[in-house]
Amino acid sequence: MECEFPTVNTDLSEIKEIFQEVKTIAVVGLSPDPEKASYRVAKYLQQEGYKIVPVYPKEDEILGEKVYRTLAEIPFPVDMVDVFRKPSAVGPIVEACKSRGDVKVVWLQVGIVNNEAAESAVKSGMKVVQNRCAMVDHRNIL
Numbered sequence: 001m002e003c004e005f006p007t008v009n010t011d012l013s014e015i016k017e018i019f020q021e022v023k024t025i026a027v028v029g030l031s032p033d034p035e036k037a038s039y040r041v042a043k044y045l046q047q048e049g050y051k052i053v054p055v056y057p058k059e060d061e062i063l064g065e066k067v068y069r070t071l072a073e074i075p076f077p078v079d080m081v082d083v084f085r086k087p088s089a090v091g092p093i094v095e096a097c098k099s100r101g102d103v104k105v106v107w108l109q110v111g112i113v114n115n116e117a118a119e120s121a122v123k124s125g126m127k128v129v130q131n132r133c134a135m136v137d138h139r140n141i142l
Contacts, residue, residue, distance in 0.1 A: 010129045016141045018105050018127060022079035023051060025134075026071060026103075028093055029084035030054040032062045037109070038084035039063070041135040045082075048138060053078060071096040071103075080105040082134055083112060090114035094121045107134055 027042045046052045046063055053074055054062040061067060068074050081103050083093055094117040097103040106121045108130045118128040
């Protein structure tokens with residue numbers, strides 16, 4: 001498997017602004033398993049005061065929040081989409097964000113890079129963070 005280097009990325013000062021501005025974070029690929037990184041990161045962000053919206057193909061509730069199957073199903077505004085999926089899934093996720101029209105930030109967790117999708121998101125006015133952990137950056141910046 002070839003790993004892409006992020007050519008589109010947000011810098012640390014912008015990441016600080018992101019955490020200060022966003023309120024609602026949809027977590028695509030949020031596992032109900034407490035051992036998984038997606039669960040630990042989402043739980044941390046939830047404990048820090050962010051509204052977490054699980055997007056997962058199964059389960060009715062994760063971290064006490066209603067689970068949605070797709071981004072399109074979420075009936076209220078979403079500020080940021082935090083992605084825990086393979087790089088090949090990022091293109092359709094960015095398209096779903098563009099269709100919503102309310103997503104300001106697409107965050108791709110550690111190990112996830114898709115420059116083509118990132119460029120598309122930026123051209124649509126979104127900020128993009130690739131190959132970074134939201135929990136680690138939040139702890140280090142704020």
